[in-house]
Amino acid sequence: MMPVRRTLPDWIITTVEERKSANLYRQTEVLNAPQSVSPVIEGKAFLSFCSNDYLGLASHPTIVKALAEGAERYGVGSGSAHLVCGHLSPHDGLERALCDWLGVDRVMLFSTGYMANLAVLSALGRHCDTVIQDKLNHASLIDGAKLSETSTRRYLHADLQSAKKLIDKQSRPTLLVSDGIFSMDGDIAPLKGLLDLLLESEHLFVVDDAHGLGCMGSNGLGSLSLSGLSASSVSALIGTFGKGFGTAGAFVACSHEMAEYLTQFARPYIYTTAMSPAMAYATKVSLELIRSEEGERLRHRLVSNIELFKQRMHSLDLALMPSSSAIQPVMIGSSARAIELSALLRNEGILCTAIRPPTVPNNQARLRITLSAAHSHNDIHRLCDTLERFVN
Numbered sequence: 001m002m003p004v005r006r007t008l009p010d011w012i013i014t015t016v017e018e019r020k021s022a023n024l025y026r027q028t029e030v031l032n033a034p035q036s037v038s039p040v041i042e043g044k045a046f047l048s049f050c051s052n053d054y055l056g057l058a059s060h061p062t063i064v065k066a067l068a069e070g071a072e073r074y075g076v077g078s079g080s081a082h083l084v085c086g087h088l089s090p091h092d093g094l095e096r097a098l099c100d101w102l103g104v105d106r107v108m109l110f111s112t113g114y115m116a117n118l119a120v121l122s123a124l125g126r127h128c129d130t131v132i133q134d135k136l137n138h139a140s141l142i143d144g145a146k147l148s149e150t151s152t153r154r155y156l157h158a159d160l161q162s163a164k165k166l167i168d169k170q171s172r173p174t175l176l177v178s179d180g181i182f183s184m185d186g187d188i189a190p191l192k193g194l195l196d197l198l199l200e201s202e203h204l205f206v207v208d209d210a211h212g213l214g215c216m217g218s219n220g221l222g223s224l225s226l227s228g229l230s231a232s233s234v235s236a237l238i239g240t241f242g243k244g245f246g247t248a249g250a251f252v253a254c255s256h257e258m259a260e261y262l263t264q265f266a267r268p269y270i271y272t273t274a275m276s277p278a279m280a281y282a283t284k285v286s287l288e289l290i291r292s293e294e295g296e297r298l299r300h301r302l303v304s305n306i307e308l309f310k311q312r313m314h315s316l317d318l319a320l321m322p323s324s325s326a327i328q329p330v331m332i333g334s335s336a337r338a339i340e341l342s343a344l345l346r347n348e349g350i351l352c353t354a355i356r357p358p359t360v361p362n363n364q365a366r367l368r369i370t371l372s373a374a375h376s377h378n379d380i381h382r383l384c385d386t387l388e389r390f391v392n
C-alpha cells in the first residue's frame with residue numbers, strides 16, 4: 001500500500017503568500033566563493049556591503065590556515081557537550097585567552113550567539129522580577145527572556161528616562177539587558193547611564209556586544225571600552241565570533257560565581273554539543289590577530305571607511321542614522337522602495353540588503369550598509385556614486 005501523503009494545513013502556504021505580497025518575503029542565496037567584500041553569485045562578482053565580517057577575517061589566510069591546523073591537531077567534531085567529554089584543550093585555550101583580553105575571571109563558550117543569549121537570559125531571568133530590555137534589542141535576547149518565563153518590559157530605544165521608570169517600579173532584583181551596538185541601527189547603547197541607574201547592587205546588567213567586540217574601541221574591546229567601562233563592570237558580557245572575529249560561535253564573560261551558576265543552570269549550555277575544537281583553535285588565532293598591530297591597523301582602516309562613507313552621504317538627500325559603527329543604515333521607510341533600491345544596486349553589481357519588518361519596526365525599512373576594513377576607499381566611492389544616481 002502507498003503511504004498516505006499528509007496534507008499541510010492552509011496556514012503553511014497562506015502565511016508565506018502574505019509575506020510575499022507585503023514585500024516581506026525572504027530567501028537564501030548561494031555564494032560560490034569565500035565570504036569577502038567581493039563575493040561571487042551565479043558566476044558574477046559583486047561588491048558587498050552586507051556581511052558582518054567587519055575586519056575581513058572570514059577568509060583571511062591566517063585564520064583559514066589556523067582552522068586547517070586546528071582540525072589536523074584536534075579533529076573536527078567535539079563529539080559531546082562541554083560537560084560530558086567535549087571540552088578539548090583548544091576550548092580551554094580560547095577561554096583563557098579571552099579572559100586575559102577582557103580582564104575577567106571566566107569565559108564560557110557557545111556554538112552561536114543566539115544560544116549564548118538564550119542561555120544567559122533564561123538562567124538569570126527566572127530569578128528576577130522582570131527582564132528589562134531596550135526596545136531594539138536583538139531577537140535572541142527577546143527569545144531568551146521568553147524562555148526564562150519571567151515577564152519582559154521594554155524601554156524606548158536608548159532612553160534612560162524610560163529605562164529608569166521601569167527599574168524604579170521593581171521591588172525585587174531585576175535583569176537589565178542591552179545590545180552594546182544595535183544590530184539594525186548601528187548606534188551605541190548609553191551603557192554608562194544604564195549602569196548608573198542600577199543603584200541596587202543585586203540588579204543584574206547584561207550586555208551583548210556582538211557588533212563591537214574585536215572591531216571597535218581600544219584593543220578591540222568594544223562598546224564597553226568606548227563608554228569608559230570594562231567587562232568586569234557588568235554581570236555578564238556576551239560576544240560572538242561570527243562577526244568581527246570572522247569565525248563562528250560565541251562566549252559569555254563573567255565572574256567565577258556567575259560562570260558556576262550558568263554551568264549548572266543554563267540549559268542551552270548543558271544540552272548541546274560543544275563548538276568544533278578546530279573552530280576554537282582558529283578563533284584563538286583570530287583573537288591574537290585582533291590584539292596585534294595588524295588588528296589595530298584593520299580597526300583604523302574600518303574607522304577611516306566609516307568616516308569616508310558618512311562624509312559622502314552627508315551631501316545626499318538620504319537619512320543616515322546616528323551611528324559611528326560599521327553598521328550604517330540608510331533609512332528608506334517603505335519596504336517596496338527599500339527592495340527596489342536594493343535591486344537597482346544589485347544590477348550595478350553592489351550587494352546591500354533591504355532590511356524590513358519584522359526585523360525592524362513597520363515603515364522603517366532600510367538599506368543596511370555594513371562597512372569592512374577590507375573595503376578600499378574606491379569601493380566606498382563606488383557605493384556612494386551609485387546611491388547618488390538612484391536617489392537624486
Ligand SMILES: *Cc1c(COP(=O)(O)O)cnc(C)c1O
Nearest residue numbers: 112113114138179183210240242
Ligand atoms: C548576530 C547577533 C547575535 C547572534 O549571534 P550568532 O552567533 O550569529 O548566533 C546576538 N546578538 C546580537 C546583538 C547580534 O547582532
